Amino acid sequence: MLLIPCPYCGEREESEFHQGGEAHIERPKDPNKMTDEEWADYLFFRDNRKGVYLERWVHRHGCRRWFNVARDTATNQIVAVYKMGSKPPKSITSRVTMK
Amino acid sequence: MANTYLRQTPLAHLHLDARAANEAADATTGVHIGERLLLGMINLRGQRSNPDFGPAVKKVVGAALPDVNKTSGKPEGVHVLGLGPDEWLIITPTGEEADIHANLEKVVGEFHTAVTLTGESMTVIRLAGAHARDTLAKGCPVDMHPRVFGPGQCAQTILARADMTMHQTADDAYDIIVRRSFAEYVWTWLEDAAREYGVRVITGLR
Amino acid sequence: MSQSHRLSTGGSIDRETLVEFTFNGRPYKGHPGDTVASALLANGVKIVGRSFKYHRPRGIFAAGAEEPNALLQLEAGARTLPNQQATRVELYDGLSADSVNCWPGPDFDAMSFIGLFHRLTPAGFYYKTFMWPASFWKYYEHFIRHAAGLGKAPTEKDPDYYDKMNAHADVVVVGGGPSGLAATLAAARVGARVILADDQPTLGGWLLNERREIDGKPANEWIATVEAELNQMENVTVLRRTTAFGYYDHNFVGMIEQRRANVSHGGCTSRQRLWRVRAKQVVLATGAIEQPMIFADNDRPGVMLAGAVRTYVNRYGVQPGKRVCVFTNNDDAYRTALDLFDAGISVPAIIDVRSDPSGELATEAIQRDIEILDNHAITAVQGSKGVAAIEVMALNKTGDGVTGTARTISCDVICSSGGWNPAIHLHSHSGGKTVFDEERGIFLPSNTLQNETCVGAAAGIFDLARCLVDGLKAGKVAAGGAGFKKSSRSKPPSAPEEDESPARLLWVVPTTQPLGRRGKHFLDQAHDVTAADIHLAAREGYESVEHTKRYTTLGMAPDQGKTGNISGMAVLGQALGCETLGEVGTTTFRPPFTPVTLGALAGRDIGVLMDPTRMTPMHHWHDQAGCNWEDVGQWKRPWYYPKPNENMQDAVNRECLAVRNAVGILDATTLGKIDIQGPDAAEFLNRVYTNSWQNLKNGRCRYGLMLGEDGMVMDDGVTTRLSENHFFMTTTTGNSASVLEWLEEWSQTEWPEMRVYFTSVTEQYANITIAGPQARALLSEFTEDIDLDPVSFPFMSVREGTVAGVSARIFRVSFTGELTYEINVPASYGMSVWTAMMTAGDKYGITPYGTETMHVLRAEKGYIIVGQETDGTTTPQDLGMDWIVSKKKDFLGRRSFDREDNRRQDRKQLVGLLPDDHTKVIPEGSQITSSQQERPPLGSRIPMIGHVTSSYYSANMGRSFALALVKGGRKKIGEGVYVPLADGVVRAEITSPVFVDPEGAKIDG
Amino acid sequence: MVQHMGKYSIFSLIRNALAYHEGWERAWRSREPQGEYDVIIIGGGGHGLATAFYLAKEHGITNVAVIEKGWLGGGNTGRNTTIIRSNYLWDESASLYEKSLQLYESLSQELNFNIMLSQRGVLNLAHNLHDLRELERRVNANLMNGIDSEILDTKSVKNFVPIINTDPNSRYPILGASLQRRGGTARHDAVAWGFARGADERGVDIIQQCEVTAIKQSRGKVTGVETTKGLIKAKKVGVVVAGHSSELARMAGFRLPLNSYPLQALVTEPVKPVLDTVVMSNAVHVYVSQSDKGELVIGAGIDGAHGYSQRGSLHVIEGQLGALCELFPITSRLRMMRQWGGIVDTCPDASPIIGKTPVDGLFINCGWGTGGFKATPGSGWVFAHTLATGEPHALNAAFTLDRFTSGFLIDEHGAAAVAH
Ligand SMILES: Cc1cc2nc3c(=O)[nH]c(=O)nc-3n(C[C@H](O)[C@H](O)[C@H](O)COP(=O)(O)OP(=O)(O)OC[C@H]3O[C@@H](n4cnc5c(N)ncnc54)[C@H](O)[C@@H]3O)c2cc1C
Ligand SMILES: NC(=O)c1ccc[n+]([C@@H]2O[C@H](COP(=O)([O-])OP(=O)(O)OC[C@H]3O[C@@H](n4cnc5c(N)ncnc54)[C@H](O)[C@@H]3O)[C@@H](O)[C@H]2O)c1
Ligand SMILES: Cc1cc2nc3c(=O)[nH]c(=O)nc-3n(C[C@H](O)[C@H](O)[C@H](O)COP(=O)(O)O)c2cc1C
Ligand SMILES: [Zn+2]
Secondary structure, three states, rough: EEEEEOOOOOEHHHOOOOOEEOOOOOOOOOOHHHHHHHHHHHOOEOOOOOOEEEEEOOOOOOOEEEEEEEEEOOOOOOOEEOOOOOOOHHHHHHHOOOO | OOOOOOOOOOOOHHHHHHHHHOOOOOOOOEEEEEOOOOOOOOEOOOOOOOHHHHHHHHHOOOOOOOOOOOEEEEOOOOOOEEEEEEEHHHHHHHHOOHHHHHHHHHHHHOOOOEEEOHHEEEEEEEOOOOOHHHHHOOOOOOOOOOOOOOOOEEEEEEEEEEEEEEEEOOOOEEEEEEEHHHHHHHHHHHHHHHHHOEEEEEOOOH | OOOOOEEOOOOOOOOOEEEEEEEEEEEEEHHHHHHHHHHHHHHOOOEEOOOOOOEEEEOOOOOOOOOOEEEEEOOOOOOOOOOEOOOOOOOOOOEEEEEEEOOOOOEEEEEHHHHHHHHOOOOOHHHOOOOOOOOHHHHHHHHHHHHHOEEOOOOOOOOOOOOEEEEEEEEEOOOHHHHHHHHHHHHOOOOOEEEEEEEOOOOOHHHHHHOEEEEEEHHHHHHHHHHHHHHHOOOOOEOEEEEEEEEOOOOOEEEEEEEEEEEEOOOOOOOOOEEEEEEEEEOOOOOOEEOOOEEEEEOOOOEHHHHHHHHHHHHHHHOOOEEEEEEEEEHHHHHHHHEEEEOOOEEEOEEEEEOOOOOOHHHHHOOOOOEEEEEEEEEEEEEEOOOOOEEEEEEEOOOOEEEEEEEEOOEEEEEEEEEEEEEEEEHHHHOEEEEEEEEEEEEOOOOOOEEEEEHHHHOOOOOOHHHHHHHHHHHHHHHHOOOOOOOOOOOOOOOOOOOOOOOOOOOOOOOOOOOOOOEEEEOOOOOOOEEHHHHHHHHHHHHHHHHHHHHOOOOOOOOOOOHHHHHHHHHHHHOOOOHHHHHHOOOOOOOOOEEHHHHHOOOOOOOHOOOOOOOOOOHHHHHHHEEEEEOOOEEEEEEEEOOOOHHHHHHHHHHHHHHHHHHEEOOOOOOOOOOOOEOOHHHHHHHEEEOOOOOOOOOEEEEEEEEEEOOOOEEEEEEEEEOOOOEEEOOOOOOHHHHHHHHHHHHHHHHOOOOHHHEOOOOHHHHHEEOOOHOOOOOOOOOOOOOOOOOOOOEEEEEEEOOEEEEEEEEOOOOOOOEEEEEEEEOOOOOOOOOOOOOOHHOEEEEEOOOHHHHHHHHHHHOOOOOOOOOOOOOOOOOOOOHHHHOOOOOOHHHHHHHHHHHHHEEEEEEEEEOOOOOOOOOOOOOOEEOOOOOOOOOOOOOOOOOEEEEEEEEOOOOEEEEEEEEOOOOOOOOOEEEEEOEEEEEEEEEOOOOOOOOOOHOOO | OOOOOOOOOOHHHHHHHHOOOOOOOOOOEOOOOOOEEEEEEEEEOOOHHHHHHHHHHHHHHOOOOEEOOOOOOOOOHHOOOEEEEEOOOOOHHHHHHHHHHHHHHHHHHHHHOOOEEEOOEEEEEEEEEEHHHHHHHHHHHHOOOOOOOOEEEEHHHHHHOOOOOOOOOOOOOEEEEEOOOOEEOHHHHHHHHHHHHHHHHHEEEEEEEOEEEEEEHHHHHOOOOOEOOEEEEEEEEEEHHHHHHHHHHHHHOOEEEEEEEEEEEEEEEOOOOOOOOOOEEOOOOOEEEEEOOOOEEEEEOOOOOOOOOOOOOHHHHHHHHHHHHOOOOOHOOOOOEEEEEEEEEEEOOOEEEEEEOOEEEEEEEEEEEEEEOOHHHHHHHHHHHHHHHHHHHHOHOOOOOOOHHHOOOOOOOOHHHOOO
16 A cells, blocks of 8 residues: 655645656647557557556545656655656666656 | 525534433533534635735735635634635635625736635534544544644645545644535544544534 | 363453353353363363364363364354364353264264275375266265355344454564564654554463573563553554454455453444554564474373463463373473472383483473483373373484384373474465475475565574563564664563573374374374375375365364474475475465455445445435336436336336337436536547537537447447537446546547546536427426427527526437436436426326336347447447447457457347247247257257347337347348247348337427 | 376376376477478467467367467466457457357367356356346347347346345446356366367477467568577468567567556355356456356456566556455355466457468557457367468458458447456
8 A cells, every 4th residue: 555745735645646647748739640550559558658657646535636756666665755747766767767 | 585595514414413401411422523504615716926016915815825725814703714724715705705705806816816606515514522633533534633734724635535624723623625415424424433432523613 | 160171370361250041051150361272171072073084082282372172162052163172261150162063962972883994085085986986976065065064154143243443554564472572662763653462362472381480570560560651652443353364465454353341232333343454564572382292192182382282271270180291392381380280290211202301491391300211212102082001112323213112101182293384374475485494394484575574483583582682683674674763772672581491393103003003193184184195195196285185184174284284395395305395395385364254344334235226316316216226337217107006018118108108218327427628629529439529519519439449339428529628428327437547548648639628517417308299398398498399499409598497407318219308417406307207297287217128128229228229249340330330440448359350240240039929028048949849958059140139018009129230130131030939939130220219209298 | 108198088087096196198399490390389378379289180280389488388378367258249249259259169079178158158247237238239249240149137137146136236246247148167288288289289290388479571471480599480470469569569679559468366265155146247347257266267458558578566456356246245254365467468359360470470469458358269270271271261260460451340348347
């Protein structure tokens, strides 16, 4: 059972949260210009990484805010938490090559 | 015509007044529980980053905008709960919400805000007594130990299988704000959890 | 005769009080403070059960959680509990217990003939047999199934209840032995919040079983002082009878508290409580578990762990036997010999596999004239239902054989000790690693993944003085780690120095014959797994320790191999020729440490509390009106309101006609309602709905379809523009929460620049919907300030005003095709406005209707229900709703339409169906075909071209009808299709999905 | 010479018993890798081993290596709740799972290894009207596809499962159920071992404790794999690694539409038989059967968050057991003896991917998520065909990777919503 540090409410138990999949997947600006492959890539294809993984969480039963978490999916250790819209801390990006 | 239509609280059908009258007081009762009737509530959204926003709200409400999980104002009067970085819950005594709502809309109109009446959606269950905290701890994963949580603090969290906003109003008292459709579930759950400590229904809470 | 094996003095039982109990129907006596095991031993009971596979007689082997054999069916009736370890059940007056897995009883067991076939039933035999003839397997299986299993599950409902408690601590200490007590003290003294959990009824751990001194006084005085100090501290919670069963991620420890010592007494407290503990730091002081020597027929009743025997003597004042031999590879077992001797019990010999044991303990034994047979081993056990004598021989040099002649020593108990292994279970649960200490032959905790330390015996430290010192240190460090850095001057308690000589690792004790030919060397007594089984597994290629485990079932019984796994792995290592046990490794430790009651994990989430039942403000009116309910998500919605003598169809017919011809009233409160405010609200809706929102006029409503990014319909509902920057969205009942989350997600994560806020107001308003030609007349009685004229208050618009003196918002929308007002009043007024409407509506024939009627009426109009006409694979085009899909803008899901699959001509499309037989209501979910064939026989298929999504009898049309999704359906209108049902094939004609009032003539009443 | 004791039967058992079981041969041999194979299969789970077996048996391709990073069968094959059924909704899945069930029905004989297939029936409960409608739809679809399936009303459910709680006033009353009588369970380990033995007997090399660390390619074509035991070459490589599929794909330079989650299960202590069928409930999220050894084997849904830790969160188990105790009140006093987790790879449409990848010669079989044990033989059978011929068999033609581009999804959330 994870203990997730909500950037607004502090550490709360996992059952208050909902994980919203991989972080930093931006919706394309103009989907109509994309090929089917590119659209499928945006829709379905994911990093699904073993190791440090950048993911989104929402404090569903708390403040209802979304935020990002960098978590090691092999050990469940949380290595960083950062707000929506910001980039992962440098110390993390070196551990994950995005894409 | 209006007064022929009665307002009903979500727990009205439990006839808590009658229960309170019939049940004898007992010094050993560990938990007191009752419904605070029909408080007014306004959900307020807005950008804290605008330095004028807080003061503008305070003028109308009479209480400052607290941080997340903090409250301002007195639990008996108009008080404000910090729900999120840009979200507050203003709780008012019965009937006072409409004016505050109207005034807020006027004042905060110039900012990007949303002011929404929500009191009808909710009810407030007051839980008090020596074992109030133990009772809550059976279903709430938040650490409520006096070292880390105390009067004037609040938390949006869960109680068993319901969402709740919990506001500690005194050393041994909590206001539990839940959606009205969950009221009976939460009440039943609380009474069940408190059973081993002895439960007494209190009424007349405003 | 009573308590023939009770010593006249000693033990911490309450000798003054006698309690009576029965075992297998026979009455016995014991004392408070006894376990069932100690009481049975005190009464000279040797055989307590039969083994799992071979039905061999078994006795009590251990004294704690590691007991593999002595499993009992405790009590009968509603409070019966299977597989309870006799060593862990505290004795109480009136207790009754029976052996499991034997009939008629453990002394004589009808199934023991199975043992005769033991040669045919080695590990994994069932994988090799019972295959011929194939059809016979089910008979074999029937037999296997009935032979398996241990105790019996209760047959009655549980009279007890279980609860949970969330707790938080700076430091959690697991284990209340000397190490744990010292750690608790140290952490508590600097002010940390400490939770100490110990699974026994009294604190003290192993000290309770020994004759030890601390600070020059008997250890129990020290325990009492510590307890007294801990009791004084408000920052300490001591949980007795509480097992930490699992150590999960992020320092979350699951514990189970036995809240009543006595199984059969009810009361106001839960039987057990699940503690969900979140710790900043965890100290594991879980002690060590003694491992037995693995010798031939080491499962005979009377073979016991040396530490257990000592426990029975010291703690319970019981003599497990009259003549007790000790068989050991280490010094510690000598303590058992000494304690036995000092209690006046004859110890004919200590058989020690080491040569020339020296050291203090050996010296003391020699001083007492106890014979020590060094470099010797037990090669055989005589007596089939209990130990009668042992045969002892000298070991050869390498220890893999015996030499000389056997000497027979008569005895009735054998104390077996192969050394102690730290209880590293919880450490392993937490992700901690272990290392094998080659010298001592034990697994030690090493790297931890979480904020955790092991101390004392759990860390391989068996010396009491060091346990105390290390415990204090660990407690202090843990408190420091949790932020309590204050220094404290706890002087470590002192204990006499111990000097023990090393053990000799001899994993399997040889006999005169090769392994498996003379007697059985049991590793896992609970599952009857022998050393020969392990060799067989290795021989057959099940080489990984995990394969061996699964092939032989080693360690898979309720005791999870606490006394067998390590030897088992060692035997495997030998069989594979491994250099060290470290190479073999251990199997994975998994929670729970000891079995945990399912009811406790469920807690109060059962019965009415299993899941919230959500109720609208008018719920109790419906209830009193005798409605039948439909569950929609967590909500209860009135399904239909039968009158006396009406069946469901009668009621629905009546309700349907009332709406079409007079006026019906529906509680639509459960519809999701979202208040949307902000200058970008309209643009936001543009992006989440398929149609366009910018041009919606204030006060007007519009229907919208919401899609997932995959282009599939996700939700629908009507949204109203209350003012320029203020919208009011409705969603389906089931999706109200997920739609709000969907909006929030896009707004917060993708379009944070958009100025718009969403607030759930689902429950702010009671939605009283009145529908039917008389709706206007009825409503006009309740409102003065709203002009109800259809021209000034047209369809798809909203008005605010008062209804029945209460401020209200009225929407003119319609899900039935009839003139409809959805009246939203503050929830607290819902009941009274509803009641007033019912009273006033009487003269118009007002009829409350439920979801079933609503569904029939909307289906007559061809309106979809998301989740019924759609299933996550349905697009707006499939539903014939292209008209609502904007071609001009992008919106969520839009791009997915262009994919190949969406351009298919044979996609399933929404159509109507009219069965030829007007009385036949085709079951919803039926499959549709194009040829008139019965259902195919097994193994062959008939192509399906669609399925029925909604199907009803329409009282308005006087016939049955349905909606369906049919491949290329819109082009097939007018064609016939077939629905093969169990009772024959039904023919139906494909029609437009709109059956009633296609022109919409009725919408204004 | 040792007498050949390869074949398992009661006679070989008796013969061996007389020899103190010292004459048994290895069920399969553990090999060291050779330099090159015709086909490499990465992943020694049930699916990988079945693929190897059918490659040898059906296609005569025996120069095959199965490479397993740990011990074979130690992935999801060794940790699933063993439920087998074929009552899937869409034609494509129904055909594939039915093929698998049919292979299961004769698998013990085919492998000469008793996999203890127990066709005790699988019951899916309906707790509300929506459930009932979906159930009806699926049962009808199954019947049209020639798959046995039937609907039970509440009373028949109670007769079929006497310990179930059919109180109409319970929070989630049982309104009915679908039953596939040919469904049931099989001994999961035996399936892996049986296939391993069968494959080994036909010449396949089974290589354990050998992790694939890179996929070698040249000009878009696969040439072999780098492993912890060195380079192994092959022109055809099949990836069958369940939860780790995305990691392998990354090695090969592409991504998959998969997410990996922990899925947990638990067993109770063994008790005498109380449950003679498999019961699953989607709405309250639990499924349970009783093993031949007497434990109740209980599963529920995946955890909320991605994970490769092979363990999950306790709150999932708490919810699962609430549901169990509510459905079967007598179980409240049974005890959990062991809990564990596996790593499942879930697809957006809850159907597997079996076929080609962007790399020539590299094929993938993944995305079985929470329910691929039942598919083990069928999956191996079609994947063997795909590897042997380079093209999918008709039965797996729809399960391509490019369906995510074309949109031809096979949405089995309804059938698979509860993990099994
Ligand atoms: C708790 C649980 C319950 C389930 N219940 C059911 C059920 O009741 N019914 C059902 O039908 N299905 C069920 N499933 C799903 C089912 O177990 C799986 O779908 C199925 O077993 C997958 O088989 P596999 O052979 O593809 O995968 P696995 O058995 O996982 O095999 C994959 C193998 O690949 C190996 N591997 C991974 N990476 C590498 C590498 N780099 N190099 C070499 N080898 C590698 C792994 O070690 C593993 O052994 C359940 C799953 C779980 C976890
Ligand atoms: N010389 C030896 O060979 C030898 C061997 C073993 C023990 N000992 C003696 O044992 C003592 C060791 O002290 P210690 O404090 O480290 O261990 P301990 O055995 O005294 O205490 C451990 C306690 O933890 C409890 N426990 C274990 N697992 C638990 C769990 N999961 N949840 C709750 N409670 C649990 C046990 O019931 C016990 O009460 C010393 O007195 C030492 O001398 C000596
Ligand atoms: C169907 C099934 C039945 C099981 N029965 C038992 C059992 O009776 N006893 C036991 O200890 N474990 C049992 N297990 C669990 C295994 O011991 C083990 O936990 C599981 O295979 C996962 O492996 P791991 O725990 O080694 O990671 C069973 C597992 C499965 C899949
Ligand atoms: Zn938060």
